[in-house]
Amino acid sequence: MASDERESDPKTSLGRLTRRSFLSHVGAATAATAIAPLAHSLAPAQTPASENFSTPTLPGTVGVTLRVNGQSHAIQIDPRATLLDTLRETIHLTGTKKGCDHGQCGACTVHVNGRRINSCLALAAMQLNVEITTIEGIGGPENLHPMQNAFVEHDGLQCGYCTSGQIMSAVAMVKEPWGKTDVDVREAMSGNICRCGAYPNIVASVQAVRRMS
Ligand code: FES
Ligand code: FES
Numbered sequence: 001m002a003s004d005e006r007e008s009d010p011k012t013s014l015g016r017l018t019r020r021s022f023l024s025h026v027g028a029a030t031a032a033t034a035i036a037p038l039a040h041s042l043a044p045a046q047t048p049a050s051e052n053f054s055t056p057t058l059p060g061t062v063g064v065t066l067r068v069n070g071q072s073h074a075i076q077i078d079p080r081a082t083l084l085d086t087l088r089e090t091i092h093l094t095g096t097k098k099g100c101d102h103g104q105c106g107a108c109t110v111h112v113n114g115r116r117i118n119s120c121l122a123l124a125a126m127q128l129n130v131e132i133t134t135i136e137g138i139g140g141p142e143n144l145h146p147m148q149n150a151f152v153e154h155d156g157l158q159c160g161y162c163t164s165g166q167i168m169s170a171v172a173m174v175k176e177p178w179g180k181t182d183v184d185v186r187e188a189m190s191g192n193i194c195r196c197g198a199y200p201n202i203v204a205s206v207q208a209v210r211r212m213s
Contacts, residue, residue, distance in 0.1 A: 057076060060078060062125055066128075068133075086124035093136050096119060099193070100120070111133040113130050114175070116168060134164075135167060138171060147209050150205040151167060156198060162195070180210070
């Protein structure tokens with residue numbers, strides 16, 4: 001009997017679950033069990049915005065309220081959703097980019113309470129009662145953040161795919177206790193990969209802002 005026949009046969013499904021389908025079921029149940037009480041226990045007392053919550057409850061989702069760029073977003077999400085996917089696909093802030101989705105490229109860098117993190121490695125449902133900041137939250141075309149300005153002035157980008165992550169990382173980095181040299185900047189920014197190789201101009205952009213502070 002073919003393996004997909006075995007999986008779809010209800011009489012034998014318990015005895016012959018594949019390893020993949022077993023782990024998928026157990027993983028979903030475990031995540032939902034672990035996170036749902038946390039999200040629901042916080043919802044009534046600490047998220048008054050949820051009173052206006054109009055999204056219908058979907059099976060397998062949890063209700064959470066995330067603070068992003070100073071605004072509250074009451075949303076229903078899969079408890080396994082990453083912060084990156086939630087920002088892009090649920091809150092529709094697409095400035096934060098997905099590169100590797102494995103914590104290796106830095107394209108997804110955002111701030112949580114002012115500290116830089118890889119949003120592809122963070123569960124959205126665990127980001128309650130924190131301030132999340134994305135590239136949209138630090139400045140826009142009419143009011144560029146000094147770091148955005150520096151990237152423009154020093155050509156700190158080529159294709160631009162890594163740039164929002166580079167800028168978010170750089171904004172946090174200038175407040176961290178790093179040394180003054182270009183080597184220090186390269187080390188501090190080593191979690192942000194640029195496939196175009198714009199590194200010299202990225203360093204120049206960061207150093208320009210550091211000299212202003
Ligand atoms: S997409 Fe998050 S580190 Fe690459
Ligand atoms: S500017 Fe293209 S990947 Fe960095």
